[in-house]
Amino acid sequence: MFGFTGKILHINLTTGTSKTIPTEKYKRWGGGHGMGSALFWDLCEDKTITDGRDSKNVVCIATSPFSGTNVPSAGGRCEVVGVGVGLYPVSWFTRSNFGGRFSATMKYAGWDAIVISGKAAQPVWLDIRNDSVNIRSAKDIWGKDTKTTQESIWQTVEEETETIDGWQQLPTPKGSGYSTQKPAVLAIGPAGENQVATACLVHDAGNGAGQGGFGAVWGSKNLKAISFYGTGSVEIADPAALVQARFDAKEFYAGDVDNPDASHWGPFGKPAKPVLFCDEPSKKRRTQSCQGCINGCRGRYDIGYGNEVSCQETSWYSSFAQKWVKGDKQKASAIIMRSGELCNRLGINTYPLGEGLHWLEHLYHEGLLGPDKAISSSLDWEKIGSPEFAEQFLQAIATGNDIGKDLIDGWVQAAYKWGREEDHKTGKLQFPYWGMPEHGYDPRAELEWGFETIMCDRDMNSHCFNWIFWQANISILFGQRPFLAADKLAEIVTSKLAPYVDSPAALDYSTPNMYSDDVMQLTRWHIHYSRFWKNSTLLCDFRWADLFNTHTPDSHGATGSEKAGEHVFWNAVTGDTMSLADGLEIGKQIWALDNAIWTLQGRHRDVVKFADYIYDQPFTKGELLPFFFWPCRDEKGEWHYQDVMRRSLDRDKFEDWKSRFYTLEGCDPETGWPTRTSLAAMDLAFVADELEKNQRIGKEG
Amino acid sequence: MENKIRVSLCMAFFFLFFSGSAQDCLAAVQGEAGREVSFLFDTLSWLLFAAAFTGILLGGLIPRTDPYIDKDRVWRHDLSAKFSHWTHAGGCILLLVSAVGLGFFFLPRLVPGVSGAAWLMDLHFIGALLFVFGGFFWAANTIISPYRFTEHMPDGGSLIEGLTHYAHIFKLTQKRVRPTKYNGSERLAFVPIVLVAALLILTGFIKILPRMMDIPTALLASSTWVHDASALFMLILFFFHVLLAAVVPWSWPLLKSMFTGHVSLEFAQDEHASWVEQLNKKDSTEEKS
Amino acid sequence: MSGKAGSTINRRTFLKALGAAGIAASAGGAILLPGNLLVMPHSEGFLVVDMGKCMGCGTCMTTCSLTHHGKASLSLSRIQIEQNSFANWPDDITMSICRQCKDAPCVSACPVNANHVDSENGMVRRIDPDRCIGCMQCIAACPYLPKRLQWDPVQRKVQKCDLCVDTPYLKEKGGPGNTQACVKVCPVGAIAFIDKMPDQKSPHGYEVNLRGKGWEKTGGSREDLHSKS
Numbered sequence A: 001m002f003g004f005t006g007k008i009l010h011i012n013l014t015t016g017t018s019k020t021i022p023t024e025k026y027k028r029w030g031g032g033h034g035m036g037s038a039l040f041w042d043l044c045e046d047k048t049i050t051d052g053r054d055s056k057n058v059v060c061i062a063t064s065p066f067s068g069t070n071v072p073s074a075g076g077r078c079e080v081v082g083v084g085v086g087l088y089p090v091s092w093f094t095r096s097n098f099g100g101r102f103s104a105t106m107k108y109a110g111w112d113a114i115v116i117s118g119k120a121a122q123p124v125w126l127d128i129r130n131d132s133v134n135i136r137s138a139k140d141i142w143g144k145d146t147k148t149t150q151e152s153i154w155q156t157v158e159e160e161t162e163t164i165d166g167w168q169q170l171p172t173p174k175g176s177g178y179s180t181q182k183p184a185v186l187a188i189g190p191a192g193e194n195q196v197a198t199a200c201l202v203h204d205a206g207n208g209a210g211q212g213g214f215g216a217v218w219g220s221k222n223l224k225a226i227s228f229y230g231t232g233s234v235e236i237a238d239p240a241a242l243v244q245a246r247f248d249a250k251e252f253y254a255g256d257v258d259n260p261d262a263s264h265w266g267p268f269g270k271p272a273k274p275v276l277f278c279d280e281p282s283k284k285r286r287t288q289s290c291q292g293c294i295n296g297c298r299g300r301y302d303i304g305y306g307n308e309v310s311c312q313e314t315s316w317y318s319s320f321a322q323k324w325v326k327g328d329k330q331k332a333s334a335i336i337m338r339s340g341e342l343c344n345r346l347g348i349n350t351y352p353l354g355e356g357l358h359w360l361e362h363l364y365h366e367g368l369l370g371p372d373k374a375i376s377s378s379l380d381w382e383k384i385g386s387p388e389f390a391e392q393f394l395q396a397i398a399t400g401n402d403i404g405k406d407l408i409d410g411w412v413q414a415a416y417k418w419g420r421e422e423d424h425k426t427g428k429l430q431f432p433y434w435g436m437p438e439h440g441y442d443p444r445a446e447l448e449w450g451f452e453t454i455m456c457d458r459d460m461n462s463h464c465f466n467w468i469f470w471q472a473n474i475s476i477l478f479g480q481r482p483f484l485a486a487d488k489l490a491e492i493v494t495s496k497l498a499p500y501v502d503s504p505a506a507l508d509y510s511t512p513n514m515y516s517d518d519v520m521q522l523t524r525w526h527i528h529y530s531r532f533w534k535n536s537t538l539l540c541d542f543r544w545a546d547l548f549n550t551h552t553p554d555s556h557g558a559t560g561s562e563k564a565g566e567h568v569f570w571n572a573v574t575g576d577t578m579s580l581a582d583g584l585e586i587g588k589q590i591w592a593l594d595n596a597i598w599t600l601q602g603r604h605r606d607v608v609k610f611a612d613y614i615y616d617q618p619f620t621k622g623e624l625l626p627f628f629f630w631p632c633r634d635e636k637g638e639w640h641y642q643d644v645m646r647r648s649l650d651r652d653k654f655e656d657w658k659s660r661f662y663t664l665e666g667c668d669p670e671t672g673w674p675t676r677t678s679l680a681a682m683d684l685a686f687v688a689d690e691l692e693k694n695q696r697i698g699k700e701g
Numbered sequence B: 001m002e003n004k005i006r007v008s009l010c011m012a013f014f015f016l017f018f019s020g021s022a023q024d025c026l027a028a029v030q031g032e033a034g035r036e037v038s039f040l041f042d043t044l045s046w047l048l049f050a051a052a053f054t055g056i057l058l059g060g061l062i063p064r065t066d067p068y069i070d071k072d073r074v075w076r077h078d079l080s081a082k083f084s085h086w087t088h089a090g091g092c093i094l095l096l097v098s099a100v101g102l103g104f105f106f107l108p109r110l111v112p113g114v115s116g117a118a119w120l121m122d123l124h125f126i127g128a129l130l131f132v133f134g135g136f137f138w139a140a141n142t143i144i145s146p147y148r149f150t151e152h153m154p155d156g157g158s159l160i161e162g163l164t165h166y167a168h169i170f171k172l173t174q175k176r177v178r179p180t181k182y183n184g185s186e187r188l189a190f191v192p193i194v195l196v197a198a199l200l201i202l203t204g205f206i207k208i209l210p211r212m213m214d215i216p217t218a219l220l221a222s223s224t225w226v227h228d229a230s231a232l233f234m235l236i237l238f239f240f241h242v243l244l245a246a247v248v249p250w251s252w253p254l255l256k257s258m259f260t261g262h263v264s265l266e267f268a269q270d271e272h273a274s275w276v277e278q279l280n281k282k283d284s285t286e287e288k289s
Numbered sequence C: 001m002s003g004k005a006g007s008t009i010n011r012r013t014f015l016k017a018l019g020a021a022g023i024a025a026s027a028g029g030a031i032l033l034p035g036n037l038l039v040m041p042h043s044e045g046f047l048v049v050d051m052g053k054c055m056g057c058g059t060c061m062t063t064c065s066l067t068h069h070g071k072a073s074l075s076l077s078r079i080q081i082e083q084n085s086f087a088n089w090p091d092d093i094t095m096s097i098c099r100q101c102k103d104a105p106c107v108s109a110c111p112v113n114a115n116h117v118d119s120e121n122g123m124v125r126r127i128d129p130d131r132c133i134g135c136m137q138c139i140a141a142c143p144y145l146p147k148r149l150q151w152d153p154v155q156r157k158v159q160k161c162d163l164c165v166d167t168p169y170l171k172e173k174g175g176p177g178n179t180q181a182c183v184k185v186c187p188v189g190a191i192a193f194i195d196k197m198p199d200q201k202s203p204h205g206y207e208v209n210l211r212g213k214g215w216e217k218t219g220g221s222r223e224d225l226h227s228k229s
Helices: A023-029 A032-043 A102-108 A146-160 A214-220 A239-253 A318-324 A329-346 A351-365 A387-399 A411-417 A421-426 A447-455 A466-477 A486-495 A517-534 A566-574 A580-601 A612-616 A651-664 A676-681 A685-693 B002-029 B045-061 B079-102 B113-144 B158-169 B184-211 B217-247 B249-260 B265-271 B273-288 C011-032 C059-069 C105-109 C137-141 C181-185 C213-217
Strands: A007-012 A017-022 A059-062 A078-083 A093-098 A113-117 A124-129 A132-137 A162-164 A167-170 A177-179 A184-187 A201-203 A207-209 A223-229 A285-288 A298-301 A629-633 A639-643 B068-070 B073-075 B262-264 C046-049 C079-083 C093-097 C115-118 C124-127 C150-152 C157-159 C191-194
Touching: A007 A023, A007 A032, A007 A132, A017 A023, A023 A032, A023 A580, A032 A059, A032 A078, A032 A093, A032 A113, A032 A517, A032 A580, A059 A214, A078 A102, A078 A214, A093 A201, A093 A580, A102 A184, A102 A223, A124 A146, A146 A184, A146 A223, A146 A329, A201 A214, A214 A223, A239 A566, A239 C059, A239 C181, A318 A329, A329 A387, A351 A411, A411 A421, A421 A612, A447 A517, A447 A651, A466 A629, A486 A629, A486 A639, A517 A580, A517 A651, A566 A580, A580 A676, A580 A685, A676 A685, B045 B113, B045 B184, B068 B273, B073 B265, B079 B113, B079 B217, B079 B249, B113 B184, B113 C137, B158 B184, B184 B217, B217 B249, B249 B262, B262 B265, B265 B273, C046 C093, C059 C079, C059 C181, C105 C115, C105 C137, C124 C157, C181 C191
Parallel strands: A007 A113, A124 A223
Antiparallel strands: A007 A017, A059 A078, A059 A113, A078 A093, A093 A207, A124 A132, A162 A167, A167 A177, A184 A201, A184 A223, A201 A207, A285 A298, A629 A639, B068 B073, B073 B262, C046 C191, C079 C093, C115 C124, C150 C157
16 A cells, blocks of 8 residues: 555543554545544534534545655645534634654654544543553653653653664564654644634644644643654555656756845745744754655744744744844844744633734723723733743733633633623624634625635635735735736636636636636635645645746746646555546545534524624725735726725625525535535545434525 | 595585684684674584584494393483484474574564574584584494395385374284384485485585685575574474374383384384294394304 | 494594594685774765754654655664754754764674675765664764664664665665655755864754755744754
8 A cells, every 4th residue: 555554543531442444435635624524424423513622523644655755745644523612603623734753754654644532531642652552650750841842751761762873673573673863743732722612733943733623622632742653664555757857856946045136026946944924033944844845934043042943933922023123123022933833832722812912912902901991801912922921811811811811622612601792793703704703805805715714614724826915916016027927827826726716817707707616616626626625635835736826938837737737646655557537536525524514503604704803894904914915807808917905795695606606516505515426426424324323414406 | 336435525624624714714704803792603603514524424433223122121212323313403402492593584583683593603613513412423323234225215106004003003004014214204204304404404504604704695694594493394203203103192102212222022023024934034144154 | 232333434434524524614714704894984975954943743754664664664764853842942852863973882882784884876885675683783882972873773773863875765866865755755955064173072063054044034043053062
């Protein structure tokens, strides 16, 4: 079985037992998310639960055939699925994804996925070394941050493993294996232990499965950490083809750090460089990456802090810190990097913190929050932006004290608890979908981001098309002509979206085209692409899909290419003969299975809606920039980059959009529930049986 | 007949030569720099050749006593036979145990690191010394007295005889066979055991050779494969030999005889009727002469 | 009744034959003795790594195991990159790569000439898997920790960096003067092949500064990690 190890590990924490499930049955899903959803379907006995902290919840951490290989920007990604925590109105079956080397090490240890069910009576951690599986007491590490926890487990494993000639020696069924590496540990911090809705899973210094509240899920199960240590290999169907494709990916598509091209457009071709929303804290650093990455996006520094802190971890406190130090960028950087690192140590998802803290600051200035105020908090709100405040605030969130007490169940939930539902409706609390914060790409402007998120379970966080926003708007910000003209870009991008899209119009986000079938097909392509190629084969969202890439003569990206396309890597690793579109078909099936789970959880199309402000108020204030340019056609059909701010969604038109979407996905447009015919056509009749038993099967069209 | 003896003695000196020069060759070709762990196979490889030499020498020099009947006892194994058998047995056990520990074919290595390898390799070396000595001791005996070989080789009736023997044990037939010194199944097992042992010794020596001289990689690699395959066969044959010659109750008198040298006349008449007849005939012939 | 040896030869014949064979063997011995002592030429190629630039992606490692074994593995990689994601740059990553030593002790230690100096491929020190007997003495002989030779538990053989001479899964020709998979695949150009023997005495002899002006443009420092002294 190429690409897979052939074994899935199922741990029942209630009984303290483990068993092995053959991977064969789950191979059809590719790995990652699809495999996880299928395992959840089979192993979660009550799929009506809507709080991930329920002991009946089943959480699955899954690898893919790419994990542990050199497939560019894929070898180290890992997917987590299960019922989430802190979403609104209920917590759906959801997903999160993180990088590093955890999935690779899981594969080297001989496992394709690990499924956790039940709840341990006492805090435990899982110690997996090749075939040996041990459920161990976490008494000594409970209460510790994620760094201390991981270092403690590294030390324990190292002390218990014989070191021979500088190599750690591990028994395997094929004789002693040897490794120079450290065990790969995925852990929760105090936030997870306290079952805080925004708690995440952290691996190494800066890899977090943030969204979905899986830290709280682990906390509820008394699961502190999972450690994998392995000395095995991933069998590859066509190693020579894989190596060649990886060479080609570098030669033709990747960025060259020794000759960086500032004008380059496209995700795959970016050179290795930490992605920060502040100045780099030190030049003495490396760009650090997940295993197998084509070009990393984080740094490790010589200054004793900030290792692997990047992107949103540096964004949430950025504006507060900049204000506090009155524009001193280096001082701000130190505060921002330290507060980002503290989030990782405490195991807090930084996403809600940015939008959330702006809202709390607003409540403070309104006199509604503070010492002896309606919303009681004794934090030093006058010092917001300072390192001291960040420390106080994050400790409160992680421990559920002070302001953190009411935020344990989620931010929108807190707004309702405090009688501030108006803030959610008016957008003072910018959490537009499923109780999650706006990502910087408002659904009223970046249509696919919002549409996909609402048709799924959480902030989509899939940047395939979003790179257009960054490339075009940064050019415009610096007064430059966009490197790729709007018409050219639309043509290149949409040429990659077969068989869903046959017209460049799919990229036209102008107001008249917002609800068109073309844009809908682009959205569907993206859901299915993300469900399979990103979340199941585990290509990194930050580098894939590579739709456009100005390193190539025709500016076409690696996606779908015969040199270094997704399917080229898949076929080399597994020996299949799949096309990019075949993968999309599996993505469609994965969404159908997910939708069936949501249906059992109680989803009906009526709850599939944005917060009111998305419909009722025009988008006027950009989170990142004061404008939001996107390729659009004017009345004459000419393409331009056009600012798509200052508009809102239309309820009726979006409801009609949903009906058409559900129909295309084989669901009953009245309820959004899957139909038997469409499920059977996808070889999912067993899903239809379960839905029928629960009287939740969609009516045939 | 003298030619055969010359061949065997040439062999003996061939090994003697290697034992003498092995150490010099080793140092000359590979050098000793950097080696922190030394294996007996490397430092004392000459002993293996010496073992072969000594085996042939002693095998040729030590007089043998053929089986004979003395009152109610049949003297089946003389001292040489017991010596040969138990050096083989001891060597084989050490070789197989160390081989399993080191791993071959699909069997994984069970010991970690170079220290584990060194320990088992040394054990393998001691086993090889015993086995090589025993093997060549037996070979010299056999070359000098070829009837020892022929009396153990299967003939046209061995298969039927072997099957009938076991059919009787399992009460499937009343018919009794009348074997000579070795019954049908013993004769049948003799061929693979000799072949496998010969292959193991031959390929084992080829594996030692690169320590002294430049030998082609293909020869070394194929020898390693044949050595491993033969070892696997030997493991299986060893299991069945121990099972049928030591574990099952009807073989206990024979097991005992491998220590004492004799079986009861009653047992011999029961299990090896034709052999007893032969011995009686031989005795009377000798008495007549 | 007496037990007499059943042999058909007498002692005299036996001893005569023994003497004749001895003379023949001794004469042959003089011819078979190998006379030339081994002098180990220097390798014509070396791998050096910029530990300040390395991304820790491990792609060199998986590509190494892929080109040599057809499997993706860290344990079977001949270049080992170890990291501690909480440590300070540049000590968060260390590298263990074969130094193609002068007078390589691992080559000297091999009892069967499996680990040898390949005169047809730039004098690279490499192990012929068909000759390796799995004794691990070369691992013991390697003076560096972690040892720069790897044990393959499945094949039960030792392997080491051969500068890609024996790479069945590399479509182009490997070896000194040709492709090294790790050099070619490294996303940030942190590994280089050189033909001049690096400083053998310095613990940092195999480290190199490969950070050029481009690196500076992306915000990194070009300073040497270790002074030459």
